[in-house]
Amino acid sequence: MITLQNIEKVYRTSTIETLALNNINLSVEKGEFLSIMGPSGCGKSTLLNVMGLLDEPSKGDVKIDGKRASGLPDKELSRFRNEKLGFVFQSYHLINDLPVLDNVELPLLYRKISGSERRKLAIEALEKVGLSNRMKHYPSQLSGGQRQRVAIARAIIGKPAIILADEPTGNLDSTMGNEIMDILMNLNKNEGTTIVMVTHDENMSKKTDRLVRLFDGSQVM
Numbered sequence: 001m002i003t004l005q006n007i008e009k010v011y012r013t014s015t016i017e018t019l020a021l022n023n024i025n026l027s028v029e030k031g032e033f034l035s036i037m038g039p040s041g042c043g044k045s046t047l048l049n050v051m052g053l054l055d056e057p058s059k060g061d062v063k064i065d066g067k068r069a070s071g072l073p074d075k076e077l078s079r080f081r082n083e084k085l086g087f088v089f090q091s092y093h094l095i096n097d098l099p100v101l102d103n104v105e106l107p108l109l110y111r112k113i114s115g116s117e118r119r120k121l122a123i124e125a126l127e128k129v130g131l132s133n134r135m136k137h138y139p140s141q142l143s144g145g146q147r148q149r150v151a152i153a154r155a156i157i158g159k160p161a162i163i164l165a166d167e168p169t170g171n172l173d174s175t176m177g178n179e180i181m182d183i184l185m186n187l188n189k190n191e192g193t194t195i196v197m198v199t200h201d202e203n204m205s206k207k208t209d210r211l212v213r214l215f216d217g218s219q220v221m
Contacts, residue, residue, distance in 0.1 A: 001162055001194045002028040002051055007060035009046055009217075020046045021057070022217045030161075033188045033195045035205040038214035044198045045166055047214065051196060052164045053081045065161060082110050086155030090167035092147045094139040094154075100126070101135040104153045111158070125153035129183055145176030152183055156193070163187065165197040169204055181207055 009021035020043045028034050028051075036044050049055035050062060053069050062069045064084055072080065086107075094103050104122040113121075126132045129149040139147055148168060155163055165184065169177035181204055187193040197208065205211050213221045 001030045001032075001065055002026075002196070003061075003063040004051070005061045005063075007047075007050060007057045007062070009043075009050060009055070010058040020217050021050065024060070024219055026212065026219065028194060028196060030194055031188070031192045032210065033185070033208040034197070034210050034212060035208040036196065036198045036212050036214065037200065037202070037205055042214040043217040044214055046217075048164050048166050048196065048198050052085055052087060053077055078110070082107060082158065084161055086158065086160035086163045088148070088151050088155050088163060088165040088168045090170040092139070092151045094147060094150060096139050099136050099138055100131065100142070100150050103139065103150055104135075104157055106154060107158045121157050122153070125157040126150075128156065128187075129153045143176070144172050145179060148172065148176075148180050149183065152180070156187065160193070162194045162196070165195065167198055167200065169199065169201060177201070177204065 004024050004026045007021055007024040011018045011020055024047065036047060038044050046055065050057050053062065053064070056070070067080070069077065069080070101119070101122050104125055105118045108118045108121065123132060123135065126135055129152050131146060131149050131153065134142060134146060139150065142150065168184065169180050172180065184195055184197070185207060188195050199205055212219060
């Protein structure tokens with residue numbers, strides 16, 4: 001589902017050059033649950049952003065579901081990302097002024113889908129994460145675990161083939177973290193969703209199919 005070939009990412013300013021990713025070669029199979037670990041600043045989030053087509057590599061090729069993403073026009077890239085990928089972030093990235101249901105609907109605003117169909121799909125997504133009784137609440141009225149469930153519902157509403165999760169349990173206690181992992185594992189095992197997760201938690205990584213470690217921008221295992 002994801003193929004990275006000879007990926008390099010360099011950040012440059014007028015005075016300094018930082019090599020964030022160095023010669024990354026990685027394939028993620030359809031239906032795989034992959035975790036990425038490494039110390040802070042090693043390039044984990046940068047790698048996830050490259051996989052998610054949010055950041056373009058300085059060198060190398062990215063293929064998603066067999067399609068070469070490098071060089072696609074911005075409009076086509078946005079559409080492709082919206083259809084193929086779902087994102088879950090450590091800090092949730094919910095809009096506080098919108099109720100839960102409207103937050104979940106957001107990815108579908110970029111598709112030709114009626115308001116009633118968007119609402120139906122949002123309710124279904126919230127049911128999958130066990131939050132159908134909170135759809136009229138606002139993010140500020142929810143616990144951290146509930147907000148992360150909303151973020152997952154938003155990620156899956158468009159039925160993406162791939163979910164990219166950046167520290168999805170990082171802000172949660174162990175009980176809430178395990179509940180979020182159970183939801184992700186259920187999506188992976190029962191719906192065949194390919195998942196790539198950045199984590200600092202060894203216990204969470206042991207629940208996934210495979211672990212990749214980074215150190216100073218390079219893949220070490």
